[in-house]
Amino acid sequence: MAQVVQSATETTDPRVLRSRRMLMDSLLALLRKKEFEDISVQEIADEATLNRATFYLHYPDKSALLQAMTDLRFRELIERRGISFSDCDGALRAIALGVCDYLTETTGCPSQLAKMSLEGSIIPVVEGMFLEGLSHHAIAPGADPAMLAATAAWAIFGAARRWFQTRDRIPAEQMAAKIEAMVKPILLSAAPA
Amino acid sequence: MAQVVQSATETTDPRVLRSRRMLMDSLLALLRKKEFEDISVQEIADEATLNRATFYLHYPDKSALLQAMTDLRFRELIERRGISFSDCDGALRAIALGVCDYLTETTGCPSQLAKMSLEGSIIPVVEGMFLEGLSHHAIAPGADPAMLAATAAWAIFGAARRWFQTRDRIPAEQMAAKIEAMVKPILLSAAPA
DNA sequence: CTGCTAATGCGACACTTGTCGATTATTTGG
DNA sequence: CCAAATAATCGACAAGTGTCGCATTAGCAG
Numbered sequence: 249m250a251q252v253v254q255s256a257t258e259t260t261d262p263r264v265l266r267s268r269r270m271l272m273d274s275l276l277a278l279l280r281k282k283e284f285e286d287i288s289v290q291e292i293a294d295e296a297t298l299n300r301a302t303f304y305l306h307y308p309d310k311s312a313l314l315q316a317m318t319d320l321r322f323r324e325l326i327e328r329r330g331i332s333f334s335d336c337d338g339a340l341r342a343i344a345l346g347v348c349d350y351l352t353e354t355t356g357c358p359s360q361l362a363k364m365s366l367e368g369s370i371i372p373v374v375e376g377m378f379l380e381g382l383s384h385h386a387i388a389p390g391a392d393p394a395m396l397a398a399t400a401a402w403a404i405f406g407a408a409r410r411w412f413q414t415r416d417r418i419p420a421e422q423m424a425a426k427i428e429a430m431v432k433p434i435l436l437s438a439a440p441a
Numbered sequence: 442m443a444q445v446v447q448s449a450t451e452t453t454d455p456r457v458l459r460s461r462r463m464l465m466d467s468l469l470a471l472l473r474k475k476e477f478e479d480i481s482v483q484e485i486a487d488e489a490t491l492n493r494a495t496f497y498l499h500y501p502d503k504s505a506l507l508q509a510m511t512d513l514r515f516r517e518l519i520e521r522r523g524i525s526f527s528d529c530d531g532a533l534r535a536i537a538l539g540v541c542d543y544l545t546e547t548t549g550c551p552s553q554l555a556k557m558s559l560e561g562s563i564i565p566v567v568e569g570m571f572l573e574g575l576s577h578h579a580i581a582p583g584a585d586p587a588m589l590a591a592t593a594a595w596a597i598f599g600a601a602r603r604w605f606q607t608r609d610r611i612p613a614e615q616m617a618a619k620i621e622a623m624v625k626p627i628l629l630s631a632a633p634a
Numbered sequence: 635c636t637g638c639t640a641a642t643g644c645g646a647c648a649c650t651t652g653t654c655g656a657t658t659a660t661t662t663g664g
Numbered sequence: 665c666c667a668a669a670t671a672a673t674c675g676a677c678a679a680g681t682g683t684c685g686c687a688t689t690a691g692c693a694g
Contacts, residue, residue: 261640261641261690261691262690262691263640263641263642263690263691264640267641267642288681289680289681289682290679290680290681299642299643299644300643300681301642301643301644301645301682301683301684302641302642302643304681304682304683305641305642308682309681309682371599394603394607395600395603395619396623398599398600398602398603399596399599399600399603399623399624400596401599402595402596402598402599402600403592403593403595403596403599406564406591406592406594406595407588407591407592409591409595410591414587426588427592429630430589430626430630431592431627433623433626433630434596434623434624434626434627437622437626454660454662454670454671455660456659456660456670456671456672457670457671460671460672481649481650481651482650482651483649483650483651491672492673492674493651493652494654494672494673494674494675495671495672495673497651497652497653498671498672501652502651635694636693636694637692637693638691638692638693638694639690639691639692639693640689640690640692641688641689641690641691642687642689643687643688643689644686644687645684645685645686645687646683646684646685647682647684648681648682648683649680649681649682649683650679650682651678651679651680651681652677652678652679652680653676653677653679654675654677655674655675655676656674656675657672657673657674657675658671658672658673658674659670659671659672659673660669660671660672661669661670662667662668662669662670663666663668663669664665664666664667664668
C-alpha cells in the first residue's frame with residue numbers, strides 16, 4: 249500500500265511547509281470552480297504562485313496532492329470534534345457523522361464525489377481510528393482487529409457515500425445514527441465470549 | 442454516478458464486439474507486465490492491433506476500459522458459480538468468495554491492488570446483486586434497500602481487500618465465511634418487524 | 635557573518651492525451 | 665447484390681505530464 253506513508257515527509261523547513269500549504273489551498277480554491285480532472289498541475293502551481301516543477305518536488309501527481317489534502321482536512325475535522333475513545337458508541341456515531349460532514353463540506357458544488365481518489369483517502373484514516381479504538385478492548389481469539397477495522401471503515405464510507413449521492417437526503421445526524429446501527433454489529437461480532 | 446451505465450452499449454455489430462474484446466484482452470495482457478498507470482492508450486491499441494483513435498471510439502479513457510473489463514470478468518466469474526437468489530445465505534457467502542477469488546485472479550503478479558480504479562469497479566456489481574436480492578424480500582418500513590446494498594457491498598470489498606493484502610492469508614473459502622458473519626447483520630437489520 | 639545545503643525558479647525535453655476531419659473498409663437492410 | 669450507414673484508419677493538433685540540468689535564492693549550522 250502506498251497510502252498515507254508520508255512519515256518521511258516530516259519537515260520543519262518553513263519553505264516546504266509554505267509550499268505545501270499553498271498548493272493545498274490552491275487546489276481547494278480551484279475545486280470550488282471546476283472538476284478535479286479539469287484542473288491541471290500548471291493551474292494549481294499558478295494559483296499558488298509556485299513553479300510547476302516545485303509541485304512535482306512535493307507530490308508525484310495531482311492525485312497525491314488531493315489525497316494528502318483530504319487526509320489532512322478530515323483529520324482536522326475529526327480532531328476538532330474531539331473523538332473520545334472512552335465511550336465507543338459515541339465514537340462510532342461521531343466518526344460516521346464526520347465522514348458525512350466531510351463529504352458535504354469538501355465536495356461543495358459538483359459531483360466531485362465520483363472520483364475515487366478523493367474518497368479513498370478518508371478510508372485509511374477511519375480505519376486507523378477503529379484500529380486505535382479496538383486496541384483498547386479485548387476481542388474474541390479468532391477475530392482480527394485489522395480486518396474488523398477495515399470492514400467497518402469501508403462499510404461506513406459506502407453508506408455515507410450513498411447517502412451523499414441521494415437527492416433530498418436526510419440530515420447528517422440522522423444518517424450517522426443509521427450508519428451506527430448498521431455497522432455496530434460488525435464490531436460487536438468480535439466481542440469476547 | 443457514471444458507473445456501469447453501459448446500457449446504451451448493447452451492439453451486435455461484430456466489428457465493435459471484436460474491437461472491445463481485443464482491447465480488453467490487450468489490457469489484461471499488459472497488466473501482467475506493468476502497472477496500470479504505466480500503460481498508455483497507445484500501447485493498448487498497439488497490442489490490440491487497433492488504431493488509437495478506435496480506442497477512444499469505445500471508451501473515454503483507459504480507466505473506463507479497466508472498469509468495463511473488471512465488470513465483465515467479475516460478472517462472468519459470479520455467473521460461472523451460478524449464484525442463486527433463492528437462498529440468500531448461500532448467495533452472500535458466494536458473493537464474498539467471488540470477490541476474494543476475483544482479487545487473487547486478476548491481480549496476479551504485481552501489487553496492482555493498490556489502484557482503486559481496478560478495485561472499485563467490482564463494488565457497483567456487488568451492489569447491484571444485493572439490490573436484486575433485496576427486491577425479493579419484504580423489509581422494514583424505514584430501511585432503504587439501496588443503502589443496505591451499498592453498505593454491504595463496500596463492507597465486503599473492504600474485508601476482501603484487507604484479506605488479500607495480508608501475507609500468509611487464510612483460504613478464500615474460510616475468509617468468505619468470516620465476511621458472511623460480519624456482513625449478514627447489516628442485511629438482517631432491515632428485516633421486517 | 636559566512637558558507638553549505640537544500641528548496642525554488644526556469645526553460646526545455648520526449649511523451650501522452652483527447653479530439654478532429656477526411657478517407658477507407660465493413661456490415662446490414664432493402 | 666447494391667447502397668446507405670457506420671466502424672476503423674490515418675495524420676495532425678493543442679494541451680498536459682513528468683523529468684532534466686542548471687541558475688538562483690532562502691534557511692541553517694558553525
